[in-house]
Amino acid sequence: MAARIADAPILPRDEAFAITLDFQSDPTPEKVSLGAGVYRDENSEPWILPSIKMAKSVVERSLDLNNHEYLPIAGFDPFLKVARELVLGNYNTSNSHVLSIQTISGTGANHLGALFLAQQLRPRNVFISDPTWGNHFLIWQTAAPHVIQEKYPYYDAQTRALNFEGMTSMLENAATEGDVVILHACAHNPTGIDPTRDQWRSLAQVFKRKKLFPFFDSAYQGFATGDPEEDAWAVRHFHEVLFEDGPGNTPQGMCIAQSFAKNMGLYGERVGAFHLVLPQDTPSTGPYSQLLRLVRAEISNPPLYGCRLVYTVLSNPTIRAVWYEDLRKMAGRIKGVRSMLKQEIEKHENVGDWxxxxxxxxxxSFTGLSKDQVQRLRDKHHIYLMSNGRVSLSGANEGNVKCIADAIAEVVQEHGT
Ligand SMILES: Cc1ncc(COP(=O)(O)O)c(C=O)c1O
Structure with a gap:
C-alpha cells in the first residue's frame, strides 16, 4: 500500500536560508546580517560586478538574445572550455583528459558528482571535513545514500587552526582505495582556513599513494586572495601530481565542482560546471554517456543566460581584466573588514585574542563564538550569524563594524571566551 503523504515527517528549516528570512522580518533598523554567504558592498547592498555589467551589454549586442533554444545536454561548449581553463589552467593534456558538464551552479555540480561517483566508482566511504558547508552531507545523503559518510578532522578549536595531523592520519588510516574525499579548493567554508602549499603537497602524495579520489569543491576561486590563479593552486597541483606518472600508476581520477555564484556575483543565475579528470588511457565515452544520462533525467539541459555572461567575461580580454579588478576589490574589502573588526573587538578588555x-x-570567519553567544547577539543586538559561530564578513562595513565589535565584546565578557 502506498504511504500517506500527510505522514511525511517535518524537517527543521535549512539554517542558512532561515537566518535570511528571520533577518528580513526583524523590524529593527540597526539589524545586521552576517549570515548569508553573499557579497555586499560598503553600504550592505548587493554588488553588480562592473565586469558583469559589461558582459551584459556585449551579450545584448553581439550574441543572439532572441535565441531561447535548448542548449545541448552537456551545456554551452564555449563556456565549458573557458570554465575548465579557469580552474585547471593550461593543463598538460598528455596524461589526462577532462570531461566537462554545465550544472546548476556549484550545488548542481556537487550533486551530479555524487550521483555519478556513487554509481560508477561505488566508493565505500566519502570523507567530508569537520566542519564543512552543511549541504555536503545533505547532497551525499540524497544522491548517494549507500556511501558511508565519514568526517575527517579539520578544525582544531583549541588552536583555532587547521588540524593537519588529524586530517592526514584519518586519511592514512581509515580511507581505502577508491574512497572519495571532498576538499575545499580554497577559502574553506566555514572556517576560512586552508592548508598551506606544503600541506597540500603532502596531501597530494597521500592521495596518490592510497589511490583516493579527490573531489574538489571550488566555490570561491578568486575570492580568497583576489587572484583566481593563486586560488586554483591546490587543484592544479593535485592534477599535476596525480597524473604525472602516466598510465597504470594513477588513481582513477579526480573531479571538480565549480561555481560562478560568488566570484561573479551571479547567485541566482545558477552557473556552474562539473569537471571529471580521467587518466589518458581511460576511455571517456562510457563515463561521458553516463553523465549525460544523469543530466537528462534531472534537468534535461542547463539554462542559457548566465553561462553566456560567464563565457563573455572569461573570453573577452578587456572584460576579463575588469573582472580581475572586481575580485581584488571584493577580496580587499573583506580583508579590510577583518582588520577593522579585530581592532575594534580588541579595544575591549577581557575579550581574548582575535x-x-x-x-x-x-x-x-569562524569566530569561536558559542551557540549561546550567537543567540544573545541575535536576541539583544539584532546581529544574525550561523549558530556554529560562522560570520559572513561581507555584512560588515565601516558604518556598522564598531556596533558589531561592541556587541561581540559584550557577549564574550558575559559568557567568557
Ligand atoms: C563550499 C561551498 N560549495 C558549494 C557552494 C555552492 O553554491 P552555489 O550552488 O550557489 O554555486 C557553496 C555556497 O555557499 C559553498 O560554500
Missing amino acids: THLTSQIGMF
Whole structure:
C-alpha cells in the first residue's frame, strides 16, 4: 500500500536560508546580517560586478538574445572550455583528459558528482571535513545514500587552526582505495582556513599513494586572495601530481565542482560546471554517456543566460581584466573588514585574542563564538550569524563594524571566551 503523504515527517528549516528570512522580518533598523554567504558592498547592498555589467551589454549586442533554444545536454561548449581553463589552467593534456558538464551552479555540480561517483566508482566511504558547508552531507545523503559518510578532522578549536595531523592520519588510516574525499579548493567554508602549499603537497602524495579520489569543491576561486590563479593552486597541483606518472600508476581520477555564484556575483543565475579528470588511457565515452544520462533525467539541459555572461567575461580580454579588478576589490574589502573588526573587538578588555579574524581568508570567519553567544547577539543586538559561530564578513562595513565589535565584546565578557 502506498504511504500517506500527510505522514511525511517535518524537517527543521535549512539554517542558512532561515537566518535570511528571520533577518528580513526583524523590524529593527540597526539589524545586521552576517549570515548569508553573499557579497555586499560598503553600504550592505548587493554588488553588480562592473565586469558583469559589461558582459551584459556585449551579450545584448553581439550574441543572439532572441535565441531561447535548448542548449545541448552537456551545456554551452564555449563556456565549458573557458570554465575548465579557469580552474585547471593550461593543463598538460598528455596524461589526462577532462570531461566537462554545465550544472546548476556549484550545488548542481556537487550533486551530479555524487550521483555519478556513487554509481560508477561505488566508493565505500566519502570523507567530508569537520566542519564543512552543511549541504555536503545533505547532497551525499540524497544522491548517494549507500556511501558511508565519514568526517575527517579539520578544525582544531583549541588552536583555532587547521588540524593537519588529524586530517592526514584519518586519511592514512581509515580511507581505502577508491574512497572519495571532498576538499575545499580554497577559502574553506566555514572556517576560512586552508592548508598551506606544503600541506597540500603532502596531501597530494597521500592521495596518490592510497589511490583516493579527490573531489574538489571550488566555490570561491578568486575570492580568497583576489587572484583566481593563486586560488586554483591546490587543484592544479593535485592534477599535476596525480597524473604525472602516466598510465597504470594513477588513481582513477579526480573531479571538480565549480561555481560562478560568488566570484561573479551571479547567485541566482545558477552557473556552474562539473569537471571529471580521467587518466589518458581511460576511455571517456562510457563515463561521458553516463553523465549525460544523469543530466537528462534531472534537468534535461542547463539554462542559457548566465553561462553566456560567464563565457563573455572569461573570453573577452578587456572584460576579463575588469573582472580581475572586481575580485581584488571584493577580496580587499573583506580583508579590510577583518582588520577593522579585530581592532575594534580588541579595544575591549577581557575579550581574548582575535588574530584568527585576520589569519583566516575568504568570505567567512569562524569566530569561536558559542551557540549561546550567537543567540544573545541575535536576541539583544539584532546581529544574525550561523549558530556554529560562522560570520559572513561581507555584512560588515565601516558604518556598522564598531556596533558589531561592541556587541561581540559584550557577549564574550558575559559568557567568557
Ligand atoms: C563550499 C561551498 N560549495 C558549494 C557552494 C555552492 O553554491 P552555489 O550552488 O550557489 O554555486 C557553496 C555556497 O555557499 C559553498 O560554500
